[in-house]
Amino acid sequence: MAAHRPYRRILLKLSGEALLGQVDYGIDPAVLNRLAGEVRDLLAAGLQVALVLGGGNIFRGAGLAARGLDRVSADQMGMLATLMNALAMQDALEKLEVPTRVMSALRIHQVCEDYIRRRAVRHLEKGRVTIFAAGTGNPFFTTDSAASLRAIEIEADLLIKATKVDGVYSSDPVKDPNAVFYPRLTYNQALREDLRVMDATALVLCRDNRLPLRVLNIHTPGALMRLVAGEEIGSLVESGD
Ligand SMILES: Nc1ncnc2c1ncn2[C@@H]1O[C@H](COP(=O)(O)OP(=O)(O)OP(=O)(O)O)[C@@H](O)[C@H]1O
Ligand SMILES: O=c1ccn([C@@H]2O[C@H](COP(=O)(O)O)[C@@H](O)[C@H]2O)c(=O)[nH]1
Numbered sequence: 423m424a425a426h427r428p429y430r431r432i433l434l435k436l437s438g439e440a441l442l443g444q445v446d447y448g449i450d451p452a453v454l455n456r457l458a459g460e461v462r463d464l465l466a467a468g469l470q471v472a473l474v475l476g477g478g479n480i481f482r483g484a485g486l487a488a489r490g491l492d493r494v495s496a497d498q499m500g501m502l503a504t505l506m507n508a509l510a511m512q513d514a515l516e517k518l519e520v521p522t523r524v525m526s527a528l529r530i531h532q533v534c535e536d537y538i539r540r541r542a543v544r545h546l547e548k549g550r551v552t553i554f555a556a557g558t559g560n561p562f563f564t565t566d567s568a569a570s571l572r573a574i575e576i577e578a579d580l581l582i583k584a585t586k587v588d589g590v591y592s593s594d595p596v597k598d599p600n601a602v603f604y605p606r607l608t609y610n611q612a613l614r615e616d617l618r619v620m621d622a623t624a625l626v627l628c629r630d631n632r633l634p635l636r637v638l639n640i641h642t643p644g645a646l647m648r649l650v651a652g653e654e655i656g657s658l659v660e661s662g663d
Contacts, residue, residue, distance in 0.1 A: 429650055431470040431546060433578040434461070435569035437585045438476030438507055440640045448479060449510050458514035460646050461551055465520060467650060470546040472576060473553045474569040475511060477503030483561065497561030501528060504565055508555035509533070521550040527559030527568070539575050546576065566624040574631045581633055582649070583620060584640035589657030590619045605654065608662035609635075628659070635659040 436457060443450025464471050483497035491499075508524045515522045523545045524534035535541070537554060545552045557568040566583065573581040590612065591601035604617075609629030613622060619637055628635050638645050638656030649655040 429469060429579045431472070431576065431578045432464070432580045432582060432650070433472040433474065433569055433573035433576065434464075434582045434584060434646070435474045435566065436476065436511075437478065437583075437640055438480065438504065438565070439478035440584070440586055441475070441479045441507060441510075449507065451514075454510055454514045455517075456643065457640070458511060458518055458520070460644070461511075461515060462518045462520045463647050464650060465549065465551060467647065469650060470549070471551050472542070472546060472572065472578065473508075473511065473551060474565050474572060475504055475507035475553070475555070476565040477501070477507060477557075479503075480506060494561045497563075498528075501556040501559070501561075504557055505530065505533070505555040508553040511553055515551055521548075522553060523550050524553045524555050526556040527554070528556040530556075537572075542572075543576055563623065564621050566620045567627065570624040570627040570633065574627065574633055578633070581628060581635045582646070583635060583637045584646070585619070585637060586640065587619070587637075588639045588642075589637045590617055590659065592617070594618065604657050606658045606660070609659055610662060612659060625659075629661050632661045634661075 441449045441453055443453035477500045480503035481499045483500040486496035487493040512522045512524050525537040525542055526534050527537050529536055542552050554572045557563055557565050587595050590604045593601045595601040609625050612625050636656055636658055645655050
């Protein structure tokens with residue numbers, strides 16, 4: 423497996439649910455502002471930074487559908503939830519004087535730009551934190567798949583999934599106290615062992631396009647900077663031979 427190399431362009435996927443922090447619904451400003459500060463530090467370290475935010479703090483399509491809503495409408499609501507989180511993050515970053523752009527997979531022209539790959543790359547090259555909103559624009563997908571897809575499109579060196587657990591385990595550590603931590607693994611192992619830290623569509627996309635993935639805990643302050651400085655933080659998932 424590959425050793426650490428300096429990163430040029432990363433895509434950071436931030437869990438929507440983690441934005442809840444101490445609140446029951448929506449966004450905890452303390453969590454949002456801390457994350458914005460960490461993103462600013464990554465930019466200041468010379469990295470090009472793209473972001474995808476989940477929507478689990480507001481709506482998840484599957485949850486709404488289980489309560490009777492049409493699945494496609496439910497997923498569209500979920501995608502709009504990711505746009506709300508993107509706008510909140512844009513605001514938090516701008517308050518720190520970080521240049522940003524929000525690009526949406528659904529057209530919402532009064533609010534933000536459409537996602538156009540070449541423009542996204544240009545924004546990144548100019549040092550703007552570029553936030554990809556509304557997932558892939560298609561129902562039945564997740565923001566993990568959107569993050570994988572966009573990371574591949576913009577030729578990111580690394581996809582980072584910042585989530586509620588420390589990395590990838592042999593089973594869900596939230597439910598299984600005996601779950602074993604995996605510092606390194608391959609996508610095929612994750613798929614074979616049905617490790618649900620990320621959905622299978624996203625894992626296959628990353629595997630087939632040889633995009634490395636780092637899974638780490640969003641609640642560990644400073645973890646992102648330590649990672650890009652070369653420390654082994656969280657779990658590394660790679661394509662293997
Ligand atoms: N094998 C595993 N290793 C690690 N985490 C796992 C595993 N299996 C399931 N999980 C769960 O997956 C969760 C992360 O994925 P999930 O898609 O639920 O959240 P997210 O994408 O971070 O958040 P959101 O959907 O709100 O954006 C972890 O919080 C953990 O509980
Ligand atoms: O490409 C996509 C991405 C997301 N959705 C819907 O949005 C919600 C929130 O995203 P999470 O990844 O769960 O945080 C998701 O549950 C889907 O309903 C989508 O339809 N298409």
